[in-house]
Amino acid sequence: DIQMTQSPSAMSASVGDRVTITCRASQDINDYLAWYQQKPGKVPKRLIYAASSLQSGVPSRFSGRGFGTEFTLTISGLQPEDLGTYYCLQHNSYPWTFGQGTKVEIK
Amino acid sequence: QVQLQQWGAGLLKPSETLSLTCAVSGGSFSGYFWGWIRQPPGKGLEWIAEINHSGGTKYKPSLRSRVTISLDTTKNQFSLRVRSVTAADTAVYYCVRGPKYSSPDHWGQGTLVTVSS
Numbered sequence: 001d002i003q004m005t006q007s008p009s010a011m012s013a014s015v016g017d018r019v020t021i022t023c024r025a026s027q028d029i030n031d032y033l034a035w036y037q038q039k040p041g042k043v044p045k046r047l048i049y050a051a052s053s054l055q056s057g058v059p060s061r062f063s064g065r066g067f068g069t070e071f072t073l074t075i076s077g078l079q080p081e082d083l084g085t086y087y088c089l090q091h092n093s094y095p096w097t098f099g100q101g102t103k104v105e106i107k
Numbered sequence: 108q109v110q111l112q113q114w115g116a117g118l119l120k121p122s123e124t125l126s127l128t129c130a131v132s133g134g135s136f137s138g139y140f141w142g143w144i145r146q147p148p149g150k151g152l153e154w155i156a157e158i159n160h161s162g163g164t165k166y167k168p169s170l171r172s173r174v175t176i177s178l179d180t181t182k183n184q185f186s187l188r189v190r191s192v193t194a195a196d197t198a199v200y201y202c203v204r205g206p207k208y209s210s211p212d213h214w215g216q217g218t219l220v221t222v223s224s
Contacts, residue, residue, distance in 0.1 A: 034210035
């Protein structure tokens, strides 16, 4: 199985801060990577697909970059409603695997 | 607008069979995959299985012997069965849809399944 390692596992940032979450794959996954946001008690929501494509309806402060084994999700200007847990997902090869999640809290 | 509505028994005893169904409205089966993802309480997400519109299936190897995913295009539904459940199968189960070669873009509302004697 491909291992997806996210960092950090948790973070606290202030409104307006630039936040970056990293996801590293144990082997090359091309750009078969998505990012999901899960707010407390809610269903996960896709933010980014194909590593860098913004899902329709998602604010432009969210952006994704990367290819191969290293990927980042950046929130440019953290908002209070961005609190939650963020997960990366690789779908390059089966079984698909998620990162362990990054919990984002607002200071 | 595609909507996924799921249902199934929420409380099971060890060794019973988990059975969940997801109804699809507002979209075609062709060109998409249909799958299940679960999340144990307080933990992360785990991909379980998927099926495409032609009936081709993929399973997580560690669950393959106990899991069956199926598709009924006449009813616009797909289902998950997990045999011989244990407490380790306790989780919120989500049905999902995704475009071919892409990642899940639509999720069901989730069903909490608890396995307890």
